Amino acid sequence: MIFAVIIGTEILNARREDSHFKFLRDKLIERGYELNGSFIIKDDTELMQKTFNMIKEIPDSKMFCFGGIGATPDDYTRDISAKVFTKNKMKFDKEFKKLIDNKFPNEDNTKKYNLAYWPVNSNPIRNNPINGFFGFEIEQRFFFMPGFPQMAHPMVEEILDKYFPPIAKKERYSLLAYAKESEMLDIMNALPKDVEFSTLPKLDYTSEISIAGENAKKWIEFFEKELERKGINYKIIDK
Template sequence: MSATPDTVSAAILVIGDEILSGRTKDKNIGTIADYLTAAGIDLREVRIVPDEAAMIVEAINALRARYTYLFTTGGIGPTHDDITADCVAEAFGIGIDVDERARAMLLERIKPEDLNEARLRMARIPFGADLIPNSISKAPGFRIGNVIVMAGVPAIMQAMLDAVGPTLTGGAAMQSVTVEAHGIPEGTYAGELGAIAKRHGAVSIGSYPMMTPEGFRNRIVARARDDGSLAAAVAEIEALVARLSD
C-alpha cells in the first residue's frame, strides 16, 4: 500500500546499544505498531541506532521530515549513555536545559537531597517541548514538533504512549480481514492472488506462511481503510481459497 496524502504516517526510532548487541530484546516496536494500527496511523519505517549522537541526530532529522509523527524510545535516563534529549535539541537546532516542570515531577518521587546532577539530567528538556507524564517513575518524556520522546523500559514506554495517544491525529483506522489458507501451499495460489492484488489497488494484500508442527500454515491478510473496497477483495480471495480447497 502506498502512502496517500490523507493518511497519517509514523516512524519509530529505537535508541540503544543494548538492543543492537542482542542483550535486550526489543518489545516496544510491536507495542507501538499495534497501538498505531488501532489508531489508524500508518507505521512506515523503524530504525534502531546505537547511543551515538551523530547517528541519533541524523535519524531524527531523516524521519521527522518524512512522516507525520516520529516516536523515539530509549536514552532518557540519568546515566552518561542517555543522550536522546540532547540529540533531539541538536536535531532541532534549539537549546536544552533543566525544565522546572520536569524537576517538579522528579521531586514527586525523589527527595530534594537525592536530586543530584545525574538525576537532574532526566529533567533536561529541549526548549519549547511539552512534557509527557510518566505515571510509573515520574521522569517525563516530551514532545516537540512531531517528535515524541519516550522511555525504553517497556512499562514506562506504555504509560507514556497511553498519555500521549489522545493528543495524536489519527487517520481512518485500517480494517483487516484474515483468510485462512492452511491446506493450500502458498505457491499454488500466489499467481491468482497477485492478480487479485492488482485489481484491488486500494487494498493491501499479503500472504504469510508460518511454520507449525504440522507444516506450513498460510494466511492471506487483506487491509484497507474503506469497507467496500476491502469486502470486494476479500470476496475474491475467499472464492479463490474455496476453489483451491476442493
Template sequence: MTAVTPAFHAIIVGDEILSGKRADKHLTKIIELLGARGLALSQAEYVGDDPARITAMLSRAFATPGTVTFSCGGIGATPDDHTRQCAAAALSRPLVLHPGAADLIRERMRDVAAEQGLPYEPDRPDNVHRLNMGMFPDGAAIIPNPYNKIAGFSCSQPGGGAVYFVPGFPVMAWPMIEWVLDQHYAEHFNRTPQTEHSVIVMGAMEASLTPLMESVEREHPGIRVFSLPSVDHPQYGRHIELGVKGAAQQVPAAWVRLRQGLHEFGATLGPEMVRTL
C-alpha cells in the same frame, strides 16, 4: 475536511537491545496500543547508543512530513544516554532546562526523601545532577510520566514530523505513549471493528496471484489484500496465506471475490482463518 492520519513510526534505542542482553518489548506493545485505536505502525528502527547514528535517525524523523515517531530509550542522564543531546543536534537547537520538567524532578526528589525519612537537599551534587533529565531541546513540550514524574518530551519541525521521547523502561514508556495518543491523535482513532479473512493456498507462487490481488483491491476500495508466503511449513509445506482485511462490513464481499478468483485460478485451498483486529 477530515484530517489525514499520520504515519506512525518507532525508534528503539539501546546497545542492550542490539547485543541481545535485553529483549525488546516496545515494538509489539506500540503495535498493540495503536491497534486498539484503529491505527497501525508504518515503520520501526533499532539503533545502538551511537550519537551519530541516533542523530541521523532523528534528523530523518523530524524532516519527514506527516509522521509521528515514538523514540524509546536513552533520555536519562548517565554517560550512555545520548538521545536528548541527539534530538537537540538534529533540530539545531540548544539543550535548556525545561521549567516544568525541573519542577517535576524536584517534586520527585522531595517525595523520595520523604519516603526515606531524610531531609530534601536540593543542592546536593547528585540532586543537582538529576536536573539534567529535564534538559530538553529548546521549545520542547513535556510528556507526563505517571510512574515517577520524570517527564519525557516532544519536539517537532515546522513542515516536518513530530517525535515523542519516552524512557526505555516499559512501565514508564507505555502509559506515556498512550497519553500521547489519547491527548494528541484521538481525531484519527478508528474504532470500527476490523476483520481479516484468509485461506491457505497450497503450492502457489505470489507472482501468479498478483493480478487477482490487484483486482480485488481495485474493485473494493478500503480493502487490503495480503499474502504471507512460507516455504518450509511442517504441515503445509510451500504455501501462501492469502487474505483480505479491512472494516468488518466490507470484508465479506471482498472475500467472496477473492475466493471466486482462486477457484477460477484452480488453486488448491487449505484451511480458512477469520480474525478480528
C-alpha cells in the same frame, strides 16, 4: 506515518530484551492505527541523527522514541533530538527541575538537572508511576520516553489518550488458500496497486491471503471467485 525508535545497544548485544515494539504496536492497533516502521538502533549519535532526520522529513510523521534521555554519558537522545528538531536550541524545563528539587531536598541537584535539559518548546510527558520523572514531546508529534518499560509504557498511554483518539479500525479480510503463492500470482497481480495486500506462505504449501482497506470486502470476494475459477480450495479465516 507512525514510527518507533528503540535506542539501546544492550538490546542489540542481547543484554536486554525489547518489550516496547509489541506494546506500542498493540496499543495503536486497539485505537485503529498502525506502525509504519520500527527501528532498534545502537547508542550511536550519527545513526540516531540520521534516523530522526529520516522520520522528520516524512510529512505528518509521528515518532515514539524509547531510551537515552537519562543523564549518563551514553544518553544522547536529548542532545540529538535538539540538533534535529530545534536547531540545537535547548533549555531547562522549570517544572521538571522543581520536581527534582522536591524529590531530593537538601542535595546538590546540579547534575540531575541535566534530565530536564530539553529541546526548546518541549512539553512534559508526566505519567511515570516509578519515579515521577518526565519524558518530553515536541510539536505533539515526536515523543521521547525512558528505556524502562515500567516508566515508558504508562507514558505511551498518556500520549495515545491525548493525541490519538480512537478511529474506525481498518477492514481486513483473510483466507487460507490451499495452494502455493506461485499458483496465484496472476490473481495477486490483478489487484489494484492501492489495495493493501499481503500473503503469508506456509511450509505445508498453503498461503494465508490478507486484504485490508476501504474496499477490502470487494477485493477479497474477487480473490475468492478467482480461486474458485482455478479450482483452488480455500477457507475463510475471518470476515
